[in-house]
Amino acid sequence: MSSIRKSKNYYRDSLPAPQPHMQLIGNVRADFCVIGGGFTGLSAALQLVSAGARVIILERRTIGFGASGRNGGQMHTGLRQSQKVLEKWLGKTHARDLWDLSEESKALVRDLIAKYRIDCALKDGLVIAADDRGAVKPLAEDTEYLQAQYSYHKARMLDAAETERELGTTVYPASRFDAGGGHLQPLAFARGLEKIIEAAGVRIYENSRARRIEGSHRDIRVICDKGAVDADHVILACDALSGELAPELSPYIAHVESFMTATEPLSDSLYSRILPSDAAVADTRHVLDYYRKSEDRRMLFAGRESYFTLPKDIASVVRPRMLRVYPALREIRTEYAWSGTVGITFTRMPHFGRLGPRIFFTHGYSGQGVALANLAGKLMAEAALGKPERFEVFERVPARKFPGNAWMRKPLVAAGLTLYKLLDCV
Numbered sequence: 001m002s003s004i005r006k007s008k009n010y011y012r013d014s015l016p017a018p019q020p021h022m023q024l025i026g027n028v029r030a031d032f033c034v035i036g037g038g039f040t041g042l043s044a045a046l047q048l049v050s051a052g053a054r055v056i057i058l059e060r061r062t063i064g065f066g067a068s069g070r071n072g073g074q075m076h077t078g079l080r081q082s083q084k085v086l087e088k089w090l091g092k093t094h095a096r097d098l099w100d101l102s103e104e105s106k107a108l109v110r111d112l113i114a115k116y117r118i119d120c121a122l123k124d125g126l127v128i129a130a131d132d133r134g135a136v137k138p139l140a141e142d143t144e145y146l147q148a149q150y151s152y153h154k155a156r157m158l159d160a161a162e163t164e165r166e167l168g169t170t171v172y173p174a175s176r177f178d179a180g181g182g183h184l185q186p187l188a189f190a191r192g193l194e195k196i197i198e199a200a201g202v203r204i205y206e207n208s209r210a211r212r213i214e215g216s217h218r219d220i221r222v223i224c225d226k227g228a229v230d231a232d233h234v235i236l237a238c239d240a241l242s243g244e245l246a247p248e249l250s251p252y253i254a255h256v257e258s259f260m261t262a263t264e265p266l267s268d269s270l271y272s273r274i275l276p277s278d279a280a281v282a283d284t285r286h287v288l289d290y291y292r293k294s295e296d297r298r299m300l301f302a303g304r305e306s307y308f309t310l311p312k313d314i315a316s317v318v319r320p321r322m323l324r325v326y327p328a329l330r331e332i333r334t335e336y337a338w339s340g341t342v343g344i345t346f347t348r349m350p351h352f353g354r355l356g357p358r359i360f361f362t363h364g365y366s367g368q369g370v371a372l373a374n375l376a377g378k379l380m381a382e383a384a385l386g387k388p389e390r391f392e393v394f395e396r397v398p399a400r401k402f403p404g405n406a407w408m409r410k411p412l413v414a415a416g417l418t419l420y421k422l423l424d425c426v
Contacts, residue, residue, distance in 0.1 A: 011069055028227065030231045031054045056204075058224060059205065060209035060241075064190035077178050113189070124182045125277060166277040177279065218232075233360070241343075252351050260337070303317075314338065314339060342367055349364070
């Protein structure tokens with residue numbers, strides 16, 4: 001049962017209309033030009049302006065229009081690769097440094113919300129649900145490893161009965177409850193950052209798509225349709241779209257369209273039975289389900305994804321997955337359905353680097369951008385201000401290109417990801 005409203009993105013409809021920013025017309029000058037008005041760019045701009053720099057943000061649409069205003073709002077612990085995998089791949093010291101920074105990413109988000117009193121419905125608690133019995137042992141072993149080797153005691157395993165009590169569903173044989181994780185309204189958080197940096201003096205230009213970057217050593221110019229920015233440094237904060245401005249990054253980026261839905265508000269009875277812990281949830285499948293409840297008592301449920309074209313009816317694709325977990329929602333209408341472009345990397349690790357000494361980039365948070373993108377912006381700002389050591393912890397993670405040339409890369413990536421879908425069904 002669905003009744004999709006004309007405005008599909010629930011996050012946008014749940015907030016007051018923002019005050020628009022002007023389009024860039026003519027040439028302007030700044031110390032730093034930040035390209036992209038999502039979490040990465042906003043976080044970088046905040047760090048830079050706090051250091052006394054003159055900062056301009058160029059956003060091709062509106063602040064938070066992309067993935068930062070369309071995602072599941074979940075804050076995860078760690079990275080997409082486990083610490084065991086990272087230790088084997090990169091060594092224990094490097095893996096430990098990455099862990100410490102990933103922990104800082106969650107603290108950064110919470111600190112920003114507390115310091116600036118950003119109203120974005122922040123809540124603690126994230127559950128990783130084992131989708132089948134085969135996923136229970138690896139999840140438990142990882143939990144024990146983090147406790148023993150990293151002194152991370154905020155996560156604990158739940159058996160089937162405990163999982164049912166926390167989530168209000170019987171489909172999972174076990175789960176991990178992580179009090180260090182959490183969730184928030186992502187677009188509200190982005191707009192909160194927007195207000196802060198604007199008040200601090202950052203100039204924001206919307207509907208100002210950067211078309212190309214000229215120069216990389218001195219007098220860098222970012223060309224837009226109706227103007228240009230001359231800057232000493234450029235922060236490339238476009239995530240999945242980075243390859244449009246820097247074609248040399250295209251082989252390292254794959255695009256996935258993730259689908260989200262929002263139901264109508266739940267009744268008192270349903271609200272207390274469905275996800276009673278009020279945590280966010282993500283399961284262990286390759287193409288996972290992830291969901292949480294909103295402040296106005298809706299179920300926000302995401303699942304499935306597309307690699308080529310979007311379905312005409314997103315709700316009809318996501319809804320069966322929601323009803324598998326919560327059959328009691330069968331008579332509840334789905335009122336909103338939308339998609340967002342997720343940037344992923346071959347290694348599932350974020351890709352940090354430089355295009356010359358004065359142009360910094362990060363992308364490929366692979367579904368964990370709520371915390372990591374904010375950290376990435378901060379670390380790019382630090383590096384651009386002459387303190388690159390923490391940025392280099394991520395920069396030293398080897399990046400791998402996706403297979404194929406420009407024509408074949410997307411079909412090959414789609415084929416590989418489709419295989420993961422099939423493995424979920426085995």
